[in-house]
Amino acid sequence: MTVSIIYIKKRPIGIFQVGVTGMQTKGLQTRHNIVEKALQLFSVKGYYNTSISDILEATGLTKGGLYGHFASKEDIWYAAYDTAVGIWKNIVFKGIRNNTDPLERIEKFIENDMKYYMGSDTFEGGCFFLNMLVELSGQSAAMSKQILKGFVRLSKLMRNWLDEAEQMGALKEGLDHREIADFIVITLNGAAALYIPSRDTTILKQTINQLHFFIQQLKK
Numbered sequence: 001m002t003v004s005i006i007y008i009k010k011r012p013i014g015i016f017q018v019g020v021t022g023m024q025t026k027g028l029q030t031r032h033n034i035v036e037k038a039l040q041l042f043s044v045k046g047y048y049n050t051s052i053s054d055i056l057e058a059t060g061l062t063k064g065g066l067y068g069h070f071a072s073k074e075d076i077w078y079a080a081y082d083t084a085v086g087i088w089k090n091i092v093f094k095g096i097r098n099n100t101d102p103l104e105r106i107e108k109f110i111e112n113d114m115k116y117y118m119g120s121d122t123f124e125g126g127c128f129f130l131n132m133l134v135e136l137s138g139q140s141a142a143m144s145k146q147i148l149k150g151f152v153r154l155s156k157l158m159r160n161w162l163d164e165a166e167q168m169g170a171l172k173e174g175l176d177h178r179e180i181a182d183f184i185v186i187t188l189n190g191a192a193a194l195y196i197p198s199r200d201t202t203i204l205k206q207t208i209n210q211l212h213f214f215i216q217q218l219k220k
Contacts, residue, residue, distance in 0.1 A: 031069045031079075034059055039080040043125035046135050047077060047143075074143070081146060084128045091117045102161040103170060103215060109158075110188065110211050114204040118192055126196030130189055151189075155181045162218075171218055180218070187211060 037058035041050040052073055056066060070076045092112040099105050118127060125131055129147055136144040158181035165171050191207040194200075 027069070030059075030061070030065070034061070034066065034069055034076060035079045035083050038076045039083055039128070040124060042077060042080055043123040043128050043131065045125075047073075047132065048135065048139070074140075077143065078146070081128075081132070084123070085150065087122060088117060088129075091120075091122065101170075102164040102168070103219070106158060106161055106184070107212055107215055110184070111208055113188055114191065114208050118195055119201055119204050121199075127189075127192040130192050131196070151185055155185045157181075158184055170220065172220055175218060184211065 034055065038050070038055050041054055041058060045054070050073075052063070052066070055061075055073070055076065056063065059066070070079070092109055094112060094116075096105050096108050096112070099108065129150060133144060133147045133151075136147070138144075155178075159177045162171065162175070162177040162180060166175070166177070187207060187210075191203055195203045
């Protein structure tokens with residue numbers, strides 16, 4: 001049995017097994033192709049400006065072929081969202097998991113997010129999550145809630161790392177870890193919002209530097 005990997009801009013978005021049966025393999029390949037093409041379309045054109053016809057044209061499928069894998073465009077979006085999360089995680093958590101210093105983890109995360117996720121233009125349209133949140137807010141409560149959950153989970157992770165640093169005696173006393181974690185997430189998103197239309201990497205470098213300075217001020 002062999003394994004094939006589907007890539008977006010040289011980044012893996014999904015893995016499927018080859019050698020199960022011909023029909024299963026073809027079905028998995030088709031499904032991954034739909035998700036790959038739709039993710040790029042959503043990233044560049046937005047959810048509402050991407051039509052089923054756009055996806056059919058990009059994939060070369062008929063409507064019957066497409067709906068044999070997904071019941072609706074919304075179902076395709078959820079699959080694309082999960083794939084985007086996987087791509088993002090592979091980038092931003094690289095070199096972090098084995099680091100025993102929680103503050104260094106935070107700083108490495110910030111660098112990875114700004115330099116290697118945003119700065120490498122992982123998705124052609126910029127930050128997939130920020131773009132989708134802006135577009136879907138007020139349009140689809142369920143879909144925008146899905147994205148917000150991700151930002152909330154990220155803030156909780158930052159807070160857990162700050163709690164860990166406090167337990168190690170590395171932080172000043174009396175700090176509001178939740179507020180600090182939210183501030184970091186908000187700052188990263190603000191930088192992403194400014195970078196997307198300008199592609200000015202100075203924004204990313206300044207954000208990394210200033211958040212590094214900010215975190216240094218939290219230490220004892």
